[in-house]
Amino acid sequence: EAQVTQNPRYLITVTGKKLTVTCSQNMNHEYMSWYRQDPGLGLRQIYYSMNVEVTDKGDVPEGYKVSRKEKRNFPLILESPSPNQTSLYFCASGFQEGLAQHFGDGTRLSIL
């Protein structure tokens, strides 16, 4: 089954404690991205990757890091999380950004 898998689905943690949200896709997509979804603000892109070892900032990259060492994986790293990073996060993949995107089921992060 074609899918994008995110882990964990839910996480409550404290300010400053480094965390990683993993994302894996099994569709051999070149393009992967991370979004955060906040009420009234819609989906905002954090980082994207056009292929292995190629990453770039999206619209709201501050406080986040990513890596793309393998085609299927695109982890999102919060080195020192802060409360304003409390949000619902989605990983997505597709053959290109302008084409149909497949989304994971989301990770709800709460930073206390």
Added chain:
Amino acid sequence: TQLLEQSPQFLSIQEGENLTVYCNSSSVFSSLQWYRQEPGEGPVLLVTVVTGGEVKKLKRLTFQFGDARKDSSLHITAAQPGDTGLYLCAGAAETNFGNEKLTFGTGTRLTIIP
């Protein structure tokens, strides 16, 4: 950054009624996608429209791309409780670097009352 405004922001109607939601921008898009997002899940693609004036039908859902490729609408006939969800439009436009960037609207939250 292109902006996509969706209206209405919230819509609650009775089962069996018809409805239309809108996605508007001042920018031209090469294509426009519609997604539906249900609670606890990620957005799922419903349709992509590419040509100005294009109309696509998906059972009771009719999608239209504006002639100038700046706006789109989604019409649902005889709404069912299963249509409940957050509807997102997303426009694809070419950047100065030659790649395409996808911009999402803020969504219309639709509730169908049985």
